[in-house]
Amino acid sequence: MSVLDIVRLGHPALRTPARRVEEDQLAGEEIDRLVADMLKTMRAASGVGLAAPQVGVDLQLFVYEVPGESGGEERARGRVVVNPMVEPEPGEMVYDWEGCLSIPDLRGLVPRHPKVRVWGLDQAGEPLDYEAEGLEARIVQHEFDHLNGVVFLDRMRDLRSLSYSQELERYLSEDDIPSPAVG
Numbered sequence: 001m002s003v004l005d006i007v008r009l010g011h012p013a014l015r016t017p018a019r020r021v022e023e024d025q026l027a028g029e030e031i032d033r034l035v036a037d038m039l040k041t042m043r044a045a046s047g048v049g050l051a052a053p054q055v056g057v058d059l060q061l062f063v064y065e066v067p068g069e070s071g072g073e074e075r076a077r078g079r080v081v082v083n084p085m086v087e088p089e090p091g092e093m094v095y096d097w098e099g100c101l102s103i104p105d106l107r108g109l110v111p112r113h114p115k116v117r118v119w120g121l122d123q124a125g126e127p128l129d130y131e132a133e134g135l136e137a138r139i140v141q142h143e144f145d146h147l148n149g150v151v152f153l154d155r156m157r158d159l160r161s162l163s164y165s166q167e168l169e170r171y172l173s174e175d176d177i178p179s180p181a182v183g
């Protein structure tokens with residue numbers, strides 16, 4: 001397994017819709033290695049999600065991990081979603097802090113759907129169909145956007161919250177310091 005280079009804003013991969021993964025690529029060595037490398041890269045960068053275009057790979061695939069999902073005892077389980085479709089469930093948009101491994105250090109308040117339905121395949125090609133809410137829903141929407149050439153800055157409704165993480169820590173009171181979803 002290796003830690004891959006994460007491309008930054010300005011790299012065309014972040015603005016290009018990704019290609020679907022072909023069925024015969026699934027359950028293959030190449031995809032298994034890509035998934036293992038992406039999970040390792042995401043963890044090394046202290047991220048909660050990573051989409052293939054962020055490592056310069058033109059495929060509809062993302063990985064993520066919900067912090068504290070397993071009660072903090074056992075390590076959160078890495079999830080893999082291939083060729084996803086994400087649709088919002090009813091509910092008012094929720095604002096929370098996000099950051100992006102491809103836009104280092106910047107944080108902003110981003111509105112997201114509180115609950116989404118996710119369809120896709122796992123890395124073995126088995127169908128996925130589940131609902132995600134809260135932080136997981138936010139991560140899934142952020143990563144799904146990456147597969148369509150969209151970054152969190154595009155989703156912000158008011159750029160005035162855009163801040164460097166160091167400045168947030170310096171100027172916000174301790175209780176207000178966010179723990180942003182960075183993916």
Ligand code: NI
Nearest residue numbers: 100101102183
């Ligand atoms: Ni991102």
